[in-house]
Amino acid sequence: MTKQKTVRDIALQLLQRVSESGGFSHILINQAISQHQVKQEDKGLLTEIVYGTLQRQMTLDFYLEPFVGKKKMDHWVRTLLRMSVYQMVYLSRVPDHAVINEAVTTAKKKGHKGISGFVNGVLRNVQRKGVPSFDTITDELERLAIETSHPEWLVRRWESQYGFDLTKDMCQSNIESKQVSVRIQPMKIEIKQAISQLSEEGIDVERSPLSEQGLNVVKGNVLHSELFPESLTIQDETSMLVSEMLDVKPDMKVLDACSAPGGKTTHIAEKMLSQGEIYAYDLHQSKVKLINEKARVLGLTNIETKAYDSRELEDNHDPNTFDRILLDAPCTGLGVLRSKPDIKYHKKEDNIYQLAQNQYDLLRSVIPLLKENGKLVYSTCTVDRHENEEQIIQLLNDHSELEIDPTFFEELPTVCHKLAGITEYGIQIFPQDFNADGFFITRLRYK
Numbered sequence: 255m256t257k258q259k260t261v262r263d264i265a266l267q268l269l270q271r272v273s274e275s276g277g278f279s280h281i282l283i284n285q286a287i288s289q290h291q292v293k294q295e296d297k298g299l300l301t302e303i304v305y306g307t308l309q310r311q312m313t314l315d316f317y318l319e320p321f322v323g324k325k326k327m328d329h330w331v332r333t334l335l336r337m338s339v340y341q342m343v344y345l346s347r348v349p350d351h352a353v354i355n356e357a358v359t360t361a362k363k364k365g366h367k368g369i370s371g372f373v374n375g376v377l378r379n380v381q382r383k384g385v386p387s388f389d390t391i392t393d394e395l396e397r398l399a400i401e402t403s404h405p406e407w408l409v410r411r412w413e414s415q416y417g418f419d420l421t422k423d424m425c426q427s428n429i430e431s432k433q434v435s436v437r438i439q440p441m442k443i444e445i446k447q448a449i450s451q452l453s454e455e456g457i458d459v460e461r462s463p464l465s466e467q468g469l470n471v472v473k474g475n476v477l478h479s480e481l482f483p484e485s486l487t488i489q490d491e492t493s494m495l496v497s498e499m500l501d502v503k504p505d506m507k508v509l510d511a512c513s514a515p516g517g518k519t520t521h522i523a524e525k526m527l528s529q530g531e532i533y534a535y536d537l538h539q540s541k542v543k544l545i546n547e548k549a550r551v552l553g554l555t556n557i558e559t560k561a562y563d564s565r566e567l568e569d570n571h572d573p574n575t576f577d578r579i580l581l582d583a584p585c586t587g588l589g590v591l592r593s594k595p596d597i598k599y600h601k602k603e604d605n606i607y608q609l610a611q612n613q614y615d616l617l618r619s620v621i622p623l624l625k626e627n628g629k630l631v632y633s634t635c636t637v638d639r640h641e642n643e644e645q646i647i648q649l650l651n652d653h654s655e656l657e658i659d660p661t662f663f664e665e666l667p668t669v670c671h672k673l674a675g676i677t678e679y680g681i682q683i684f685p686q687d688f689n690a691d692g693f694f695i696t697r698l699r700y701k
């Protein structure tokens with residue numbers, strides 16, 4: 255790290271960039287770590303400050319309100335106050351005086367004496383008087399929104415769709431850290447062997463109940479394992495469940511219509527033991543390259559990629575072609591707010607309806623390509639009935655020749671059978687169910 259850039263300087267810069275560009279925080283963090291050569295021991299603190307401040311942005315503004323009122327300030331000053339209060343309230347290992355001193359130094363460097371005096375005054379007041387209590391908010395949905403830092407429209411929408419208790423659990427789980435999981439490449443290592451090698455490397459894992467290739471990390475950093483990345487891929491276990499439910503066999507012809515960056519495509523390819531054929535499409539060449547790179551690292555050769563608009567695949571493939579189709583559709587991503595907390599501040603309710611139209615167009619365009627005895631999995635990483643169950647209801651209305659594959663429910667892992675999100679149209683997995691990403695998954699077939 256260069257001398258003049260401290261971890262907190264980098265954190266401030268990153269938070270500014272995320273809010274200005276709406277860019278994804280995990281990508282920016284990784285770039286900053288390599289660009290500033292952040293030391294190993296500082297990576298954790300940097301990640302914690304950036305994610306924590308983003309994850310709790312609305313809560314932090316609520317905490318600051320009595321001390322700053324409606325005062326106009328530059329965006330970077332607000333960001334500096336937010337990240338400082340985040341550390342004072344949530345990071346017990348960092349002493350308050352150190353946080354305040356560093357914030358004041360940054361304010362002096364970036365602004366002028368007046369600003370550093372203001373930052374000093376606000377933070378010392380927070381330290382002396384403490385942050386306000388949520389009990390002052392009488393409306394329970396507004397309180398939940400502020401307490402867990404979710405936009406109020408979203409909390410109200412979830413409550414109307416899933417009820418208060420589920421919504422509360424979901425909001426709470428969205429601000430906690432989630433389970434890290436990995437998928438083994440079974441052509442390179444057997445799962446038992448992977449468990450014992452990881453254990454020798456000081457990494458404790460448990461088998462995932464959702465995928466036979468999945469391991470949940472209990473202790474240690476898998477990125478440091480010798481098995482990574484050729485034999486291990488980082489992937490949420492709920493995401494693994496999607497490819498499991500596609501029920502592929504090695505000799506099949508498979509379409510993955512929205513496939514970048516290739517997490518599920520490569521899982522499917524592994525399940526097919528790199529045999530058969532997978533056609534993996536995505537809109538842009540730059541994204542398609544990511545799939546090729548993943549496949550290369552994992553040694554998979556049965557994937558043919560192409561930049562293509564999957565709403566027009568009928569021009570590229572004959573009807574009745576594929577044994578299996580996966581449509582892992584572009585969506586609002588409301589199930590992955592823990593990894594991408596910026597989504598909750600940028601997405602608007604209208605986006606749900608815009609994306610739903612796109613999802614439906616994609617669904618309608620891939621259906622004719624399914625073989626008569628084929629299976630089509632529709633999935634999203636979002637939690638919203640309009641993008642999920644309601645799409646399927648509409649599709650079944652418009653296509654009376656289709657039905658939900660009844661064997662889908664039988665094949666779901668036992669741990670899923672009693673989940674609150676199971677309906678006759680598929681399964682909605684909430685983030686709190688497995689401490690992992692929220693997903694909707696269903697499977698269709700011809701009657």
Ligand SMILES: C[S@@+](CC[C@H](N)C(=O)[O-])C[C@H]1O[C@@H](n2cnc3c(N)ncnc32)[C@H](O)[C@@H]1O
Nearest residue numbers: 512513514515516517518536537563564582584
């Ligand atoms: C949820 S992501 C897919 C994630 C991927 N299945 C994985 O597991 O790594 C949805 C993808 O759909 C792509 N997409 C959006 N509209 C599309 C279209 N009309 N045709 C093809 N791909 C599209 C997006 O670029 C995005 O990469």
